[in-house]
Amino acid sequence: xTPIPVKNNGKELYTYDAIVVGSGISGGWAAKELCEQGLKxxxxxxxxxxEHITDYPTSEKSAWEFPYRLSTVLQDRRQSPVQSxxxxxxxxxxHFFVNDQEHPYIQEKPFSWIRGYQVGxxxxxxxxxxxxxxxxxxxxxxxxxxxxDWPIRYREIEPWYDYVEKFVGISGQAxxxxxxxxxxxxxxxxxxxxxxxxxxxxxxxxxxxxxxxxRVANLTRGWNGRGPCQHRNLCNRGCPFGGYFSSNSGTLxxxxxxxxxxxxxxxxxxxxLYDERKNRATGVRVIDAHTHEVTDYYARIIFLNASTIATAxxxxxxxxxxxxxxxxxxxxxxxxxxxxxxxxxGAQGEFEGFQxxxxxxxxxxxxxxxxxxxxxxxxxxxxxxxxxxYQGRGERAEWGELYRGTSGFGESLKxxxxxxxxxxxxxxxxxxxxxxxxxxxxxxxxxxxxxxLPLVRVNFKYRENEINMRPDIKNSAAEMLEKAGFKKVEKxxxxxxxxxxxxxxxxxxxxxxPKTSVLNxxxxxxxxxxxxxxxxxxxxxxxxxxxxxxxxxxxxxxxxHAVSEMKKLNL
Amino acid sequence: xxxxxxxxxxxxxxxxxxxxxxxxxxxxxxxxDLVYIHSQxxxxxxxxxxxxxxxxxxxxxxxxxxxxxxxxxxxxxxxVSQNRFIEGLKAVDPYSISRFGKSYxxxxxxxxxxxxxxxxxxxxxxxxxxxxxERKLIGNSFFTTLKxxxxxxxxxxxxxxxxxxxxxxxxxxxxxxxxxxxxxxxxAIR
Ligand SMILES: Cc1cc2nc3c(=O)[nH]c(=O)nc-3n(C[C@H](O)[C@H](O)[C@H](O)COP(=O)(O)OP(=O)(O)OC[C@H]3O[C@@H](n4cnc5c(N)ncnc54)[C@H](O)[C@@H]3O)c2cc1C
Numbered sequence: 122x123t124p125i126p127v128k129n130n131g132k133e134l135y136t137y138d139a140i141v142v143g144s145g146i147s148g149g150w151a152a153k154e155l156c157e158q159g160l161k162x163x164x165x166x167x168x169x170x171x172e173h174i175t176d177y178p179t180s181e182k183s184a185w186e187f188p189y190r191l192s193t194v195l196q197d198r199r200q201s202p203v204q205s206x207x208x209x210x211x212x213x214x215x216h217f218f219v220n221d222q223e224h225p226y227i228q229e230k231p232f233s234w235i236r237g238y239q240v241g242x243x244x245x246x247x248x249x250x251x252x253x254x255x256x257x258x259x260x261x262x263x264x265x266x267x268x269x270d271w272p273i274r275y276r277e278i279e280p281w282y283d284y285v286e287k288f289v290g291i292s293g294q295a296x297x298x299x300x301x302x303x304x305x306x307x308x309x310x311x312x313x314x315x316x317x318x319x320x321x322x323x324x325x326x327x328x329x330x331x332x333x334x335x336r337v338a339n340l341t342r343g344w345n346g347r348g349p350c351q352h353r354n355l356c357n358r359g360c361p362f363g364g365y366f367s368s369n370s371g372t373l374x375x376x377x378x379x380x381x382x383x384x385x386x387x388x389x390x391x392x393x394l395y396d397e398r399k400n401r402a403t404g405v406r407v408i409d410a411h412t413h414e415v416t417d418y419y420a421r422i423i424f425l426n427a428s429t430i431a432t433a434x435x436x437x438x439x440x441x442x443x444x445x446x447x448x449x450x451x452x453x454x455x456x457x458x459x460x461x462x463x464x465x466x467g468a469q470g471e472f473e474g475f476q477x478x479x480x481x482x483x484x485x486x487x488x489x490x491x492x493x494x495x496x497x498x499x500x501x502x503x504x505x506x507x508x509x510x511y512q513g514r515g516e517r518a519e520w521g522e523l524y525r526g527t528s529g530f531g532e533s534l535k536x537x538x539x540x541x542x543x544x545x546x547x548x549x550x551x552x553x554x555x556x557x558x559x560x561x562x563x564x565x566x567x568x569x570x571x572x573x574l575p576l577v578r579v580n581f582k583y584r585e586n587e588i589n590m591r592p593d594i595k596n597s598a599a600e601m602l603e604k605a606g607f608k609k610v611e612k613x614x615x616x617x618x619x620x621x622x623x624x625x626x627x628x629x630x631x632x633x634x635p636k637t638s639v640l641n642x643x644x645x646x647x648x649x650x651x652x653x654x655x656x657x658x659x660x661x662x663x664x665x666x667x668x669x670x671x672x673x674x675x676x677x678x679x680x681x682h683a684v685s686e687m688k689k690l691n692l
Numbered sequence: 693x694x695x696x697x698x699x700x701x702x703x704x705x706x707x708x709x710x711x712x713x714x715x716x717x718x719x720x721x722x723x724x725d726l727v728y729i730h731s732q733x734x735x736x737x738x739x740x741x742x743x744x745x746x747x748x749x750x751x752x753x754x755x756x757x758x759x760x761x762x763x764x765x766x767x768x769x770x771x772v773s774q775n776r777f778i779e780g781l782k783a784v785d786p787y788s789i790s791r792f793g794k795s796y797x798x799x800x801x802x803x804x805x806x807x808x809x810x811x812x813x814x815x816x817x818x819x820x821x822x823x824x825x826e827r828k829l830i831g832n833s834f835f836t837t838l839k840x841x842x843x844x845x846x847x848x849x850x851x852x853x854x855x856x857x858x859x860x861x862x863x864x865x866x867x868x869x870x871x872x873x874x875x876x877x878x879x880a881i882r
Contacts (some may be wrong), residue, residue: 141778183850183861190760190848195768216846311868352866354882381879483882519878520857530743530808538843539749540854541878 145242148426149368154680168238173421177359322605335486483607487514513548529582760845772831780834
């Protein structure tokens with residue numbers, strides 16, 4: 122190989138206390154915490170800069186200001202088939218998604234890797250659903266004898282959930298469910314009348330099921346200088362009111378405020394540099410996204426927050442004679458145990474009542490039905506382990522749902538489309554996926570991208586446990602709707618490729634034993650103590666809750682640990 | 693939670709279909725005669741207005757729908773659907789002349805409705821194979837495309853959204869339950 126010319130003459134200039142790779146949900150938190158603890162922190166982000174508000178070019182636009190009025194654009198479907206399969210992808214948001222052609226990867230089996238390469242990562246486009254994991258989840262692997270045990274229990278993460286929630290701002294309703302612990306809530310958003318009806322009926326018919334308003338990182342009142350939410354439900358364009366939590370509106374400004382932050386966009390981290398004599402990571406190698414110039418940066422501690430699949434690929438690409446299979450990979454677990462929730466199964470139904478009721482405003486969340494299977498001996502399923510939660514929404518059919526199904530045209534069609542249609546509820550499950558060591562991310566030995574980096578390969582499929590959950594997912598949803606008096610109840614299951622839930626995780630799992638896991642109980646690499654990984658790759662099991670809140674809590678916790686270890690001169 | 697829209701979108705594509713002749717199908721894959729569409733703006737406008745006529749609120753023409761249909765058919769429509777649309781457009785006048793002895797734009801509103809009903813019947817989605825597969829294979833009928841683009845074009849236009857429906861860009865609040873008042877229009881967006 123030809124030697125890479127590296128621009129690092131004058132090393133001090135390129136040396137920091139801490140380096141954070143990635144500025145998405147977890148990287149933003151690492152930046153904030155480390156900066157606030159007084160560390161000079163360099164955040165390296167492969168994508169372009171996105172300034173809060175200034176760089177939300179579509180946030181004030183109405184449908185008629187877009188060439189195709191926000192309908193599916195064939196050109197995008199062809200050019201970016203994976204990204205454009207995300208329901209949130211449209212003319213108003215596509216600048217926050219990568220272009221599949223510029224960022225290829227290899228799908229050994231179909232796997233949708235939905236990405237946003239920019240400052241803020243996917244914190245700009247996420248659906249902001251926030252649910253804590255509970256003790257049930259942290260104990261699950263040990264109890265079931267699956268994979269490895271989580272090295273922490275709920276009580277260890279609980280104060281860190283409190284801590285991040287107080288900053289993020291999450292609206293929701295306290296319900297006191299042990300396996301779905303309450304967050305520090307801002308006032309909940311309202312359920313509408315059909316949802317309230319369903320809630321009451323569920324309570325009446327089932328002693329261990331409830332329906333609650335979605336727990337969402339939208340601010341129902343002004344919070345830490347942001348918001349409140351204006352109920353426009355245009356969040357994934359970026360919010361000019363700072364009405365929801367993103368790195369751009371929340372953590373990055375807080376980090377910058379300390380004066381300790383250096384944010385470097387357009388900086389692709391290719392690998393982590395490792396010093397064999399000291400058994401430490403010394404820094405990272407960066408390729409400039411535009412000039413392709415290579416620069417090394419150095420720091421005492423390194424946080425990897427490039428998101429699950431990207432972080433695994435950085436580790437696998439960081440080879441040395443000590444770690445020929447990738448940095449910190451003596452366990453051979455890096456890249457393995459990839460998980461994603463599976464969704465797109467559930468039921469929908471129509472409700473005949475409440476014809477004289479409507480709602481006003483656009484609520485940026487739906488409702489949630491927490492997991493009710495395998496939470497106690499009485500609720501044990503004989504077909505599968507773990508369970509699922511439903512996310513759903515009740516609404517009156519409006520023109521977008523009605524025009525295809527309404528026959529005819531002319532005045533009668535126009536009148537129908539201008540009138541609120543029947544109430545309907547759709548609810549879809551988010552199911553837990555077990556970790557399997559051959560659901561795996563690797564890097565290709567031949568093919569490279571335009572920066573000379575090996576292409577990521579993803580090999581993933583659902584197994585028996587996930588497939589066995591499907592009938593219950595459909596039947597339970599339909600049953601609840603039927604018991605609540607809904608008509609035209611229909612079950613559905615749309616086979617979307619894995620990855621579509623955009624909850625990839627597990628590729629550098631936490632565990633107690635360095636032989637079978639990559640990270641310890643503080644997200645510190647067993648093998649290389651000054652490297653911390655706190656994005657989704659750290660997850661030992663997937664639970665069925667939307668995971669980002671847990672990444673945030675683990676990140677804040679790991680930062681506190683790193684800072685204290687540095688103070689003790691252990692790092 | 694936009695995902696739900698996708699869910700609903702998929703289920704609402706509906707189901708369709710019996711046999712369709714192989715010959716026809718192949719003809720829908722030829723290079724579409726896009727020049728022809730450009731020459732038919734007046735006809736397109738009249739057709740769109742039949743789908744959404746001016747009433748106490750503006751109609752498709754006032755809302756600029758014909759241009760939207762044109763743009764969508766030319767730039768953002770699968771070749772099969774483009775061909776079926778053009779084929780349909782070419783069939784309108786011959787049919788209205790055979791029925792009423794005049795071209796579509798010369799017909800009265802009532803006569804235009806008759807003609808449109810013919811094309812609606814003709815373009816009913818097939819029954820049997822799932823709608824999604826049908827759409828992939830044979831695209832949409834002339835009427836389905838016309839109706840879809842007219843509705844989308846109308847309700848996403850400033851005129852259609854603000855006058856044909858209720859449009860509030862920045863609601864400020866969400867209220868889950870309010871009594872519907874007489875004549876209240878649907879929300880334009882969610
Ligand atoms: C439409 C949508 C809806 C979602 N809804 C929810 C939800 O409701 N609730 C929930 O919990 N989660 C949701 N998610 C998932 C959530 O967005 C992710 O879990 C979360 O963003 C992960 O945080 P992260 O920090 O690991 O990665 P990201 O937020 O993806 O950030 C990673 C960052 O690292 C950068 N990066 C990658 N590689 C490199 C490199 N080599 N060098 C330098 N930088 C690099 C990327 O550009 C990116 O900015 C949703 C996601 C999407 C897209």
